[in-house]
Amino acid sequence: MPDIIDDITSLKKQKNATILAHYYQDSEIQELADFTGDSLKLARAATRVDTDVIVFCGVHFMAETAKMLNPEKRVLLPDLQAGCSLAESCTASELARYQQMLREKGHRFQTVTYINSSAAVKALSDWVVTSGNAEEVVRRIPPEEEILFVPDRHLGGYLEDVTGRKMILWDGACMVHEIFSVRDLLDMKRKHPQARTIAHPECPANIREHSDFIGGTEGMLRFVGGFSAPAEFIVATEVNMLWQLKSRYPQHSYHPVPGITCACNKCPHMARNTLEKLRDCLLYERPEITWQPEFERARVVLQRSLLN
Ligand code: SF4
Incomplete structure (x- = not known):
């Protein structure tokens, strides 16, 4: 080594x-x-x-x-x-066909695309967003226009929850964030009643609804950094994020949420x-x-x- x-x-x-x-x-x-x-x-x-x-x-x-x-x-x-399973769930040719079909049906819409997408998909979009600015961009789009949100249905669902705005959601998902086990999460919450649960918005609603904080990786670091006294966190995102959390804030303890089919959620890509x-x-x-x-x-x- x-x-x-x-x-x-x-x-x-x-x-x-x-x-x-x-x-x-x-x-x-x-x-x-x-x-x-x-x-x-x-x-x-x-x-x-x-x-x-x-x-x-x-x-x-x-x-x-x-x-x-x-x-x-x-x-x-x-x-x-x-x-990336998420980027691969929406190809440029599929998106172009779907946009065309929506236009032919008379929809007036803007395409808001999560950064986890190919360049060719970004090129077909009106906006590219991260988990950090997606809410602000969605709120900026005039209400008379519809929003086609691609490719992550879970991030899209989260944005619908926080903005109250219904969108047309592409049916894509991250293979890592989609499979956190809600049963294990609830067990962990019982075992660590003081712990705060932090989850990425790519997680499904059944994980998000049991979380104290929902945000991307930079947001998670800011949230955890706000605690100076030792604290406990249950973390629902890719497991290597725990290394970054531990090295920046070693005074806290962290518990990764297991996946349904694996002990830890590691992105194979x-x-x-x-x-x-x-x-x-x-x-x-x-x-x-x-x-x-x-x-x-x-x-x-x-x-x-x-x-x-
Ligand atoms: S964790 Fe892996 S599969 Fe999931 S969005 Fe990130 S790169 Fe894509």
């Missing part, structure tokens, strides 16, 4: 590269990274780095987003197959990035995210939605 870490550290210097890692990456990758964050924070961090190469340890749509916001930089992804692939990616400077025609329009939507 130390050898490979030394190799990565020296290759990073030699190649003038910056390593960005999502909070859902394994702890040894987060530890090595120059920046950790959610996908938006990392894409923004990428605009501030002065190295020529960015290695994005996350999944494909995140590396694409970083490339769109930093077209002049080389963006590498350790494993090009690192996908994120797990495709390993230390070996990170080293090889630096060494051979590939796989690389190359500029695609749809990035142009997707970039305009991203910038107007997230950077203003």
